[in-house]
Amino acid sequence: MKTDHEQAFEIFDETLSNSELFDHVEFKKVAGLPFVYLTVKDRVERNEIEAALKQCAAKAMRGKRLTLAMSYVRKNQALQVYRVRFLVPQRKMFCCGNLCDDCIRFTDP
Template structure:
């Protein structure tokens, strides 16, 4: 069974390839962080590429509690390199006694 995070990564990868602006996508994990090597079409600018990344990420995150962190790393020989991560929000693991709305006492295990 795949988690929402894994489903988002799969959807993100497929949406990037389906966009029509990106010819090839390679993902390399370096020290546990995903780096996306993107080879855009010849006519695509960096701004258009970043827009396509954001659109694909929005489609991947739809209906899930994830946030996107994206940072430009460098321009490689074949294209651009970005660090793209989907972050899962932290959940409380204990009751602090402050009567919070999202208190762990009010959730089912």
């Protein structure tokens, strides 16, 4: 069974590959960090690329408790490189006494 994080990356990869803005999409892990190498079609601006990345990430994160951390790395001719990470929220380890909705007292071990 796959985790939400793994499922999100699969959906993200699939939706990016099906996008009309990109000719080729490749994922690489360098030093444990995921990078997306995008070969874009002609005359696509950076803001359009980032909007497409955010839209694909939103589809991947739907129904999961994940957040997106995305940063532009570099451009080399038609190749765009972005670092894209899905962050998993930390869980509380103790009761702080503030009557939180997600209090550790209300979860099964």
